[in-house]
Amino acid sequence: MDADGALAAKSEQPAGSPQPLRASNTIGRIGTTWAWATSLIRRFPWVAGTIAVAAVAGAVAVTPWGATGEVLLIAYVVMMAGRSAWAMVRELRNGTFGVDVIAVTAIVAAVLVGEVWAALVIVLMLTTGQALEEYAAHRAQRDLSLLLARNPQTAHLVQPDGTMRDVDVSAVVPGEHVLVRANEVVPVDGALVDEAGLFDESSLTGESLPVEKIAGDAVLSGSINGSDAVVLEATRAAKDSQYQQIVALVESAAASKAPIVRLADRFALPFALAAYGIAGLAWWLSGDPARFAEVLVVATPCPLIIAAPVAFMAGMSRAARDGIIIRSSATLEKLHRVRAIAFDKTGTLTRGEPALVGVHGHGGIGSDTLLQLVASVESNSTHTLARAAVRGASERGIALDESDDATEVAGSGMVARVSGHVVAVGKRTYIAQLTGRETERASLLRGEMAVYAAIDGAFAGVLVFRDEVRPNAAATLAGLRRHGVASMTMLTGDDRATAEHVAEAVGIEDVHANCLPIDKVEFISRSITHPIAMVGDGINDAPVLAAADIGIAMGARGATAASEAADIVILPDDIARVAHAVTIGRSTVDIALQAIWIGIGLSVVLMILAAFGLVPAIVGAWLQEAIDVIAILWALRASRSR
Numbered sequence: 001m002d003a004d005g006a007l008a009a010k011s012e013q014p015a016g017s018p019q020p021l022r023a024s025n026t027i028g029r030i031g032t033t034w035a036w037a038t039s040l041i042r043r044f045p046w047v048a049g050t051i052a053v054a055a056v057a058g059a060v061a062v063t064p065w066g067a068t069g070e071v072l073l074i075a076y077v078v079m080m081a082g083r084s085a086w087a088m089v090r091e092l093r094n095g096t097f098g099v100d101v102i103a104v105t106a107i108v109a110a111v112l113v114g115e116v117w118a119a120l121v122i123v124l125m126l127t128t129g130q131a132l133e134e135y136a137a138h139r140a141q142r143d144l145s146l147l148l149a150r151n152p153q154t155a156h157l158v159q160p161d162g163t164m165r166d167v168d169v170s171a172v173v174p175g176e177h178v179l180v181r182a183n184e185v186v187p188v189d190g191a192l193v194d195e196a197g198l199f200d201e202s203s204l205t206g207e208s209l210p211v212e213k214i215a216g217d218a219v220l221s222g223s224i225n226g227s228d229a230v231v232l233e234a235t236r237a238a239k240d241s242q243y244q245q246i247v248a249l250v251e252s253a254a255a256s257k258a259p260i261v262r263l264a265d266r267f268a269l270p271f272a273l274a275a276y277g278i279a280g281l282a283w284w285l286s287g288d289p290a291r292f293a294e295v296l297v298v299a300t301p302c303p304l305i306i307a308a309p310v311a312f313m314a315g316m317s318r319a320a321r322d323g324i325i326i327r328s329s330a331t332l333e334k335l336h337r338v339r340a341i342a343f344d345k346t347g348t349l350t351r352g353e354p355a356l357v358g359v360h361g362h363g364g365i366g367s368d369t370l371l372q373l374v375a376s377v378e379s380n381s382t383h384t385l386a387r388a389a390v391r392g393a394s395e396r397g398i399a400l401d402e403s404d405d406a407t408e409v410a411g412s413g414m415v416a417r418v419s420g421h422v423v424a425v426g427k428r429t430y431i432a433q434l435t436g437r438e439t440e441r442a443s444l445l446r447g448e449m450a451v452y453a454a455i456d457g458a459f460a461g462v463l464v465f466r467d468e469v470r471p472n473a474a475a476t477l478a479g480l481r482r483h484g485v486a487s488m489t490m491l492t493g494d495d496r497a498t499a500e501h502v503a504e505a506v507g508i509e510d511v512h513a514n515c516l517p518i519d520k521v522e523f524i525s526r527s528i529t530h531p532i533a534m535v536g537d538g539i540n541d542a543p544v545l546a547a548a549d550i551g552i553a554m555g556a557r558g559a560t561a562a563s564e565a566a567d568i569v570i571l572p573d574d575i576a577r578v579a580h581a582v583t584i585g586r587s588t589v590d591i592a593l594q595a596i597w598i599g600i601g602l603s604v605v606l607m608i609l610a611a612f613g614l615v616p617a618i619v620g621a622w623l624q625e626a627i628d629v630i631a632i633l634w635a636l637r638a639s640r641s642r
Contacts, residue, residue, distance in 0.1 A: 046127040050076075054120060070116055077119040081107040084126065102272050106296035110617055113290045118297055121621030125628060152187040152221070152243070156180070158231060169238045178232050180225045188221050189241040190232030198226030216382060271600060275299035275607060282611035291613060298606035298620040306628070307595030307635040314639035315588030323571040324581050331567045334550050335585020340487035340529040341480060341578075342520075342544075344536035345494060345502055348554055348575065350467045352537065354385055354449065356392025358464035360442070370461045372398050373423045374453050377416040380406035385451055386414075388465055389425075424454040435459050445501075472576050473506045479579045483586070487529050491520045491544070520544035535578055541565075552578055588638045595635040602627045 041048040053076045060069030085104045103126055110119035155169045158177040169187045172178060177193060180186055186199070197213045201223040213219060219232055222243030238244055279295035312329040319326050326332060346352050359367040375393035378386035379400055393400060403423075406416035413426015415434070424434050431452040432439040442450040442462045451463045477488055489510040492499045496513040503511045512523060524532060524547045531549035534541070545551030546565040553566035554573065570577045606623055609615045615623065 044127070044131040046080075047124070047131050050080075050120065050124045050127050054124075057120075073116045073120055074111055077107055077111060077116065077123050080123045080126070101268075102275055102296060102299050105276075106293065106299065109289075109293035109296055113293045113617075115290070115293055115297075115617040118293070118617035118621045121618060121625065122297060125621065125625045128625070128628075152185045155187040155238075172234050172238055174234050174236060176234050178234055179229060180232060181229045182225060182227050184225050186219055186221050186223050186225060186232070186243075187241075188232075188234045188238050189236040190219050190221075190234045192217050192219055193231040193233050197228070197230040200224040200226070267596060267600065271299075271603075274604070278607050278611050286613065288613075290617070291611060294610040294613070294615060294617045294620055295607050297617045298610050298615060298624050299603055307599060307631040308592045310632055311588055311592035311595055311635035311638045314636050315584055315591075318588075318639045319581060319584050322577065322580060322584075323574075324577055324584070325569045325571065326581070327567050327569070331550055332585045332588050334531045334567075335533075335582050336589035338531045338533050338550060338582060338585075339485060340489070340527060340532040341485055342489040342491050342524065342532065342534045342548070343508070344534075344541050345490055345492035345499060346467060347537040348535050349473050349490065349502055349506055350469050352467065354388045354465035355468045356388055356395075356463060357448070357466045357468070359392075359461070360464070361461040362459055363461075365455065365460050367461075368396070368398060370453060371396065371463070372401065373418050373421065373455065373460075374425050374451075374463060376400045376403045376418045377406065377414055377423045377425050379403065380416060381408060381414055385449075385465055389451070389463060392463075421455050422457070423460075425451060428452045431459060469502055469505045470575050472574070476576045476579045477507055480582060483579070483582060485582065487532075489523070491515050491523060491534075517541075517543045521547045524548050535575075552581065591635060591638045595631045598634055599627060599631040602630070 053072060057069035057073045060072070081104050084107075088101055088104065103122060107119045107122050110116070110122065152169055154166050155172050156179040157165050157167045157172065158179055159165055164179055172188050178188065178190060192213045192215055195215050197219070199211050199213060199219060201211050201220065211223075218235070220243070221238070221241040275296060279292045279299070282291040282295050283289055312332055315332055316326050316329060343349050356371075359371045361367050361370045371389070371393050375389045375398065378389040380386075380403060390400070401419050403416040403418045406414060408414045409426070409430065412430040413424060415422065415424040417423070424431060428439050428441060428450070431454045435454050435457055437459065439452055439459055442452075442464065444450060444464065445466075448464055448466045451465065453460045453463065480488070487510070488508050489512065490499060490503050490508045491512050493515050494513060496511070499511050499513040503509070512519070515523075520534075520541075521544050524534060524544055533550035533552055534544050534548035535552045535554070536545055537554035541553070542565040545553060545567075550568065551566035552568045552570065554570050554575070568581055570581070603624070606615060606620060606627075610620055
């Protein structure tokens with residue numbers, strides 16, 4: 001058919017006639033709905049089975065074979081009671097008294113007094129409660145699983161001849177070059193080979209803005225490359241890289257079980273005795289055995305079983321979204337009770353890297369000129385102070401010059417030719433040796449260090465560095481005190497003068513300086529206040545983090561040993577997250593206990609009403625279902641950031 005014919009055929013269709021596209025959309029919607037329904041049935045088969053039995057029994061009830069429907073109901077609820085009873089027996093073998101015993105008793109009692117439909121509602125309550133728990137746990141673990149979903153599996157290995165070969169990420173060894181394409185996840189920890197690169201580290205550090213790296217800078221696995229492909233030199237094998245360590249922490253956190261569940265089970269025995277007492281008393285006073293069943297129907301305490309673990313998983317999910325990986329939900333309960341915290345100094349209360357705080361020229365040399373020449377020389381070194389000098393020049397907007405003939409003297413300093421001048425940078429004794437004259441020692445404050453410089457054989461000035469206190473450290477410690485953490489201690493291997501300078505700045509009075517790792521462990525062991533938490537970041541902190549009731553590692557710096565030993569890893573390089581973790585722990589446990597008491601309180605009210613015959617069994621069963629939903633929704637409040 002030509003174009004005119006097609007247009008004519010289209011114009012002959014009656015107005016308002018259904019179009020093939022609309023029919024296709026309708027079929028698509030039906031297919032989507034059917035797929036969704038079948039998915040729910042597969043995920044929650046016992047809920048689907050209970051609803052199906054109710055539908056069949058209800059349909060048969062209006063036919064001459066109505067008795068068959070009742071038999072079907074009785075057979076199904078007795079089977080489900082047996083299933084719950086077997087699970088209860090397994091719990092008893094493990095030393096746990098579960099509250100399912102009340103539900104089983106209620107189902108049997110309801111059947112014996114002829115309230116078969118009420119028994120079915122109890123079964124529906126149990127199965128939907130389990131389904132809600134599974135759904136809530138899945139929802140709460142979603143944030144914890146995001147890292148796992150992005151786990152890189154392959155790496156683009158650059159061969160010596162310049163060709164590229166895709167290999168399993170586990171096959172990459174330190175020293176090999178890896179190509180990371182645009183927008184790909186960095187597979188292993190490495191150092192940037194190219195001149196510059198832009199990386200999204202938000203999933204690791206919480207920093208929302210992309211981070212610019214230059215050649216030689218460390219790039220963490222798990223960060224996302226920018227719009228240009230870059231080459232990295234692997235510095236760690238995949239199993240030792242930052243991202244794999246975080247994945248291991250996430251898996252451990254997701255698989256943990258909360259002690260508060262055991263606490264909830266401790267409520268089970270007194271609650272069951274109270275329920276049986278009220279039910280028996282109601283039967284005895286009224287002479288009606290139906291009262292016994294009516295009381296037990298509303299005493300089925302699913303909130304006691306479900307709400308607490310839901311709250312804990314929600315709290316762990318909330319922490320993960322804020323860059324706080326909590327390895328065990330047991331830690332949340334300890335955070336709820338923590339009253340003492342010890343802090344390492346370097347990298348915890350301070351930034352852990354020296355910052356340039358002063359440039360003092362000598363012999364008429366200006367500070368900007370001195371910094372430009374020194375930083376140009378230091379750009380050839382990977383030393384911590386060299387990086388700080390280059391970073392200081394960049395922050396002041398000073399461009400570096402090209403340097404030639406750079407030579408580094410291990411442990412002393414470096415010399416290079418910059419803009420026609422021979423510039424030397426290093427220790428005071430090194431500069432004195434080069435100039436042939438005694439160099440005057442710089443006047444430094446506590447916690448400061450100096451680097452000396454010479455230009456063309458003459459002393460030229462001093463650069464002063466200091467490991468600065470984190471700007472939010474004092475406010476974080478003050479916030480912890482307001483939240484009930486009474487004891488604050490600093491444990492550091494540095495000398496007392498430097499330690500006291502930092503302690504005074506952040507508001508810590510109890511200072512232990514010149515500590516070896518064993519000294520820190522002994523302090524934690526001797527502490528009379530428990531639970532006690534320890535916050536650190538270095539490899540040397542691993543023993544004390546393991547010894548503390550709660551070990552908290554500032555993990556953004558990649559200290560694998562510290563992260564492995566810790567109960568909590570703070571991914572962003574932000575000490576304020578320590579206070580946030582304590583807040584999450586306390587609010588999560590509070591919400592879990594509130595959910596438990598809400599379930600118990602409402603159930604007791606309904607039991608009393610049922611004892612006086614005010615709540616029929618079928619109505620009580622539906623009211624108990626509503627209590628379950630209320631308690632679970634209350635528990636999910638733990639996932640909200642406040």
